[in-house]
Amino acid sequence: MLINQFLLLGAALFSLGVYGVLTRKNAVLVLLSVELMLAAVNINLVAFDRYFVDTEAAGQVFALFVITVAAAEVGIGLAIVLLIFRVRKSANVDEFDLMKL
């Protein structure tokens, strides 16, 4: 089985995610960019799992855990974004600069 195409897809998605985290201003979109990075990890894990024909399916199990934890994290993240939006009437990460050096 060829694995390169999956790894390239994973690397591209991961890079897009990092780019999004660094450039997006809306907190929800930053969150979505992190999800892209996690999706890249899952693609890698499942691809490696199939490549090794892992009898314990460790890569796939790992991917399942990543999906579950990511869901929990999004729950926490949206709660925090909602909270900050109520108080500040904005979800723009550039405006959150009450504390500086």
Next chain:
Amino acid sequence: MDFDYHALLPEIILAGTVVGVLLVDLSPAPKYWTAIVGLLGVFAAAIPILTLGFCGDLAFCDDSGVRSMLGDSYVVDKFSLVLKGLFLGAAFLSLLLSVSYLERDRYWEGEFYFLMLASTLGAVVMASSRDLVTMFVGLELVTGPTFLMTGWRKGDPRSNEAALKFFIIGVLSAAVLLFGMGLVYGATGEITFEGIRAASANLPDRSDALFNLGVLFTILGFAFKVSAVPFHFWTPDTYEGAPTPVTAYLSVVSKAAGFVGLLAIAYLAFAEARVNVWGPALWILAAVSMTVGNLVALRQTNIVRMLGYSSIAQGGFMLVPFGAALASNATSVQLESVFSATVTYLLIYAFMNLGAFGVVIAVRNRLGSSEIDDWSGLFRYAPGLATLLAIFFFSLAGIPPLAGWFAKFVMFRAALSIGGGWVIALAVIAVVNAVIAFAYYAKVVKSTWFDEVPTELETDALASERVIPSLKLALGIAALAVIVLGVFPDLVAGLGNLTTGFVE
């Protein structure tokens, strides 16, 4: 297969306490019972750690040495027991600090203790986990609740902002960590640490680069957790905005959890990548963290921010032994000594930093300010707190006979025993930084002891205020530990030396 309930008892008790706290919160009982249940649960969870530790001397205990479960994914050895003890002790003190804080402001007590205990459970799981999946889940269990605890003051924009910054950096670092773990799995085909070490010893040439890249990403993921420079940007803001007991918890339990993960994964799973990848990488992080942390701490006017930068610098000191391990000719005895140096530093750091934050909480309860200028002349109206402040700050600075000196001493001794140009250079950087650090710790102590009280403060009213008993207890325990461990350092050195079981 027999299930080893004894080995898992600390986790079981802690998980039970987590649920128990919620149930008490639901019941009509007064809210302070949630804190009592939480404290008792943490105390009870520490008992099986003692029985497991002294298993050989106990009649009822079946001493089978290292207890390995779930296909070597979950191991209860001396390393995990010592660090579980550290986590439970630090969580106990953090809970005591929180009681005094939450009761003043009446903030959702039950849920708060629930989250703090759940996070502690994650740290305890991390100390035993010996595969990538368990380590990752443990780490997320540590950090998830801390995001919420950071934003606990719902109406305070600073607290919200701290939570959002912490959350974004936290999930970003988790993604980087996972990407690295994925690559390591891809290079070796293994997820248990033992398996990775065995497989990485004879990798085919084409997998070498993949493995090294995976190691680098994983280490960088942990560098966020231990707030090493240049991955520290969240730290000062989060520390300043979060409720102070949460800051204390973050700077000790959460940071220690990061270090535990780093210790197990670097020295066990990535033992083969020590000379080429993580030794040099952590050498750089250690040098930069110490220098930047200390230099920026010098110009802080807010004491919580100052302690934030100070904890970055202290993290740098804890990374020095990792950096010293880059020497290719290091023997296993030398590696054991650098390993135990980090553990010893962590054990001592936990008490002195929690104590320092305890004093900050006590003084802030009185003055309502954490600006260092407002604290001047503290000794005139609160001599006890000023004395404790001096004890903890001088310990952080590393002045004998307080425990901090021994932490720095073992760190230097372990590094210098390895020797070699790069290691000596790192030790020199550490010495210079220890001197810089003394400047800002001493500045606060000087201001609180010798300067005049700001004129607008009414010292008579301030002098008559009392410290809440739970806070008194926490400060007492921390101060006792700092003084006793400083005078009898063998106690903590012995614990540190116990932990080196899997270092080769």
